[in-house]
Amino acid sequence: MANPGPAVVQTTNTQPPRSTEQFIQTIAVSLTPLAVATITTAEQSFGANGVSQVTAATGILAGDVILAVNSPSLVAGVALANARVDTAVNDKFYLTFVNPTAGSVTPASGVYLITVARFIQSVSTTPGTLSSLPSSVTTN
Secondary structure, three states, X not given: OOOOOOOOOOOOOOOOOOOOEEEEEEEEEEEOOOOEOOOXXXXXXXXXXXXXXXXXXXXXXXXXXXXXXXXXXXXXXXEEEEEEEOOOOOOOEEEEEEEOOOOXXXXXXXXXXXXXXXXXXXXXXXXXXXXXXXXXXXXX
């Protein structure tokens, strides 16, 4: 009896031929956040077009995504709750701080490390929705 050869299992690749990710980069930005009032959250804007603090140009563009923010140190009683990029203005991003304590607290000043992702922009008329996906992608 002849050897039938190795068992072969063929898997169809369902991944797209290219990624929508353009790059991921970590930038260092020197920030001096404002005090956060007692028992509240406060969103502060930064960047060359920031309102809370104008910083050196960061290169962040509208549509970029902030993946992570590392503060220079911890301050008791205040935490970083959210980070986002302005959807219409380049070089403007927001950090939201939360203060659950009974007094005003100022977040740490210094160099914040911000990891930013930039994706290839969609030409869809409905970006960010399932209808903006290419027709070759199936959803379950």
